[in-house]
Amino acid sequence: MTKDLAIQTRGLTKRFERHFAVNDLDLQIAMGEVYGLIGPNGAGKTTLLRMLATVEEPTMGEIYINGEALSRDHTNPKIKQRLGYLPDDFPLYDDLTVWDYLDYFARLYYLREPRRTxxxxxxxxxxxxxxxxxxLISTLSRGMKQRLSLGRTIIHEPLLLFLDEPVSGLDPIARMQFREIIKALHEAxxxxxxxxxxxxxxxxxxTCIGIMELGYLVESASIGELYKRLSIPYIFISTLGKLDTLIVELKNHPAVQSWEILPGNLQVKVHFSGTEKDAAILLRSLIKAQIPLSEFHRVQENLESIFLKLGHKQAS
Incomplete structure (x- = not known):
């Protein structure tokens, strides 16, 4: 196995009776990546994370962590000590203080003084x-409790961290705080x-995204590659008049693939395959044609649009 890969699986499969939760999954995650798993409920994300964290035994297939084969038995104890897993339903002990809760788990991982404190x-x-x-944990907000659960998960300084739906149910501020912590752990x-x-x-x-559908990994690529391959760039143009002249200019630009006049105002959504330099040339031509522009900005489809597009392809 390749040693610069933090995780590699081959033919990883988990079957519950007749149902395949994860089906013949080949996955590669390089060291230092933040790999996002997305997919609808029942896609197999939780089962995959449980197998990677050695909580669930695969039906078939192999898992390699840092190039070493992983199993749920007593082999590879040093590797397993460097794994951290935060499930979406891990219980907290409301009658403990934050300090005592973390200290309890630090002792479970055999951290000794003075390092433990x-x-x-x-x-x-x-x-x-x-x-x-x-x-007391009982006095904490939901966001604080989730951050405390993350603290318990990283108390033993894992090299690999598995997080299952960690921001589910959090308000926007709590999600932002959690994101910042993940960024800091990644930078470390x-x-x-x-x-x-x-x-x-x-x-x-x-940094990378894996998209799961019905137990299969249907996409796995870096964010940049996904955008380059699947995200459609658009330019939104608003004008105070001379819409016909604007359409003529769009027809003459080679990077304009198609356009759509949006209802209710003089705004056009342009499917644009060119670069930023090409967009600047288009803007210059519109100004030269004396079109009274009030808006001109270039955007790309976001991750949600890509996911929905891929889901539609799978369904069809």
Missing amino acids: QRLYEVLEIVQLTHKRNS GMTIVISSHVLSDLEDFC
């Missing part, structure tokens, strides 16, 4: 809960695999 302070700072270290060199339905969150910090 040092690590507790480090983790509290990472998950932004230093000011709550003596508070951690490899992270995260599943989510909140596609805008993944788009913000993931």
Whole structure:
């Protein structure tokens, strides 16, 4: 197996009676990536994460972590000690303080003094809960509880982190705080695999994306490659008049693939295959034609649009 890969699977399959939750999945994740798993409920994301975290035994197939074969038995103890897994339903102990909760898990991982206390302070700072270290867990907000769960997951300094729907049910501020923590862990060199339905969150910090459908991995690529291959660039143009002249100019530009006049105002949505330089040339031609522009901006389809497009292709 390739040693510069943090994770590699071959033919990974999990079957529950007649149902295949994960089917013949080949996956490669390089060290230091933030790999986002997206897909509808029942796609197999949670089952895949549970197998990678050694919580679930595969029916068939192989898993390699840092080039070493992984199994649920007592082999590879050093590798398993460097895995962190945060499921979407991990219970908290409301009658403990934040400090005691983290200290409990630090002891489970055999962290000894003085390193244990040092690590507790480090983790509290990472998950932004230093000011709550003596508070009962029952008094924390949902966002704080989720950050505390993440703190428990990283207390033993894992190299690989598996997060299952970590921002589900959080408000926008709590999601933003969680995103910032993930970015910091990534900058510190951690490899992270995260599943989510909140596609805008993944788009913000993931380096690679895997799209699952009915147990299959239908796409796996870097964010940049996905955009280059599947995202359609558009230019939105608004004008105060001379719409016919605008359409003539669009027809004459080689990078204009098609256009759509949007209802209700003098705005045109242009499917544009050119570069930023080509867009600048188009803008210059419109100004030269004395078209009274009030808006001209270039956008690309986001991750959600790509996902919906791929889902439609699979369904058809």
